[in-house]
Amino acid sequence: MPTCSRCNQLVDSQAVSCPHCGNELKAFGHPGIPLYQAKDTTYLCDRCIYHEDDSCNYPQRPYAKTCTLFHDKSLPLVDEWQFSPPKYKGIKGIQFWFSANRGLAIIILIVIVSVLIAVI
């Protein structure tokens, strides 16, 4: 469960504002748009990957205290598992394969059923 950047109390991950201090936690009042906030006297841009690669053109750069686009430069931009999916074994591995290859599984199932109908 995340904490409020102002009062450090635990808050619901879907909360639009902090129920303890009223701090705005999501942008535009929408629970799906995170609003990143700097703590105390720091600025988000100092830790942002878009400041480091000079690709940000937001007017609040480099002194952003809040930002919807912030991405911590110490974290990868893309989830690593997309390139190396987790290794599951047994039933979990089969379930993962089916969820990742649903279209292929349906085609294989249709071929098997067609063959069974032709044989019977």
Ligand code: SF4
């Ligand atoms: S995306 Fe936001 S936090 Fe990052 S450099 Fe731009 S203004 Fe700063």
Ligand SMILES: [Zn+2]
């Ligand atoms: Zn708070």
